[in-house]
Amino acid sequence: MQQPPEQVPALLDGPAVDVSDTHELLLGYLEWYREALMRKLDGLSDDRLRTPVEPLGWSPLGLVQHLGWVERRWLRWGFGAQDIVAYPPGGDAEEWTIAANTSTAQVIADYQTEVAIANSLTAPVLLSDKARLGGRFKAPDQAPSLGRILFHLLQEYARHVGHLDVARELIDGQTGE
Template identity: 35%
Template sequence: MPPFPEPTAPADGRAEVFLRYLDYFRESVLAKVSALPEAEVRASRLPSGWTPLELLRHLRFVELRWIEWGFQGQPVAEPWGDWRDGRWHVPPELSVAELADELRAQGTHTRTVVQSADLDTVGAPGPRWNGAEPASLERVLFHLVQEYARHLGHLDIVTELAHGPLGE
């Protein structure tokens, strides 16, 4: 797992800072979900009903929606493939290992995009923006960091309730 991206650690610029946080949060989510027994991965301990496996898939689609479908303006067949009937969904045949591979591959794509663009670059027009002006890459990355951090906090509570790994 990458080390926590301390604010005092030297970085080659703002893009590298964003990437370090995304890598850290992504791997922290994966470590927590992977440490849970299968029964806990597919079950919910919360009134809202989401499961750790659903959260894992959701985060993969979050990156897909914001980087590929949003910033890059690429066509995505099912940008909301993590949703069904108003809630997160994972097909029963998908495993933690498969979803971890998908999330890491999405992270690799994100890193490639960020390293090849300036943070001030505005995203391509497209359906992701719902008619609004596209955001800059920096704004998209800021959103992704908060999304990961928020959901990692949710997962911290769930793993504690399931007697899984605690803390960062």
């Protein structure tokens, strides 16, 4: 009797194994982390998404909201020098806390909007292109390259997606990949 073929796990996460272009790798891994963030929310009720996890003090949905602000600050205000609100008026507390009158769907939609705008800013430019002046960066010696900004975003996502693994394990015992 013939055995069914074994499922072989992917050897690498992120972009395909044959991708070697640095720009494509950075954007591919950033997208992988964005998708991982959403995967780690799967199966949580609205209440669990919104309730702060003890002893961490923040909710899974609050983390999504925070990462939307991070995308906004680094890519729209930072790289693109757009004239936008870069921080919520209530500071960190507001950035991480979901207002009672804000739906889960709205938080996710706002995050996805920031990601879409970020993608439109990063896809057509070179990694060596410097951030525009006037937003986050006021002088040429302050302006990092897109590559530097993307590396920063990758480490931000890696930390926070790892934090979400811990939160999820505390909530319901689920562990990440």
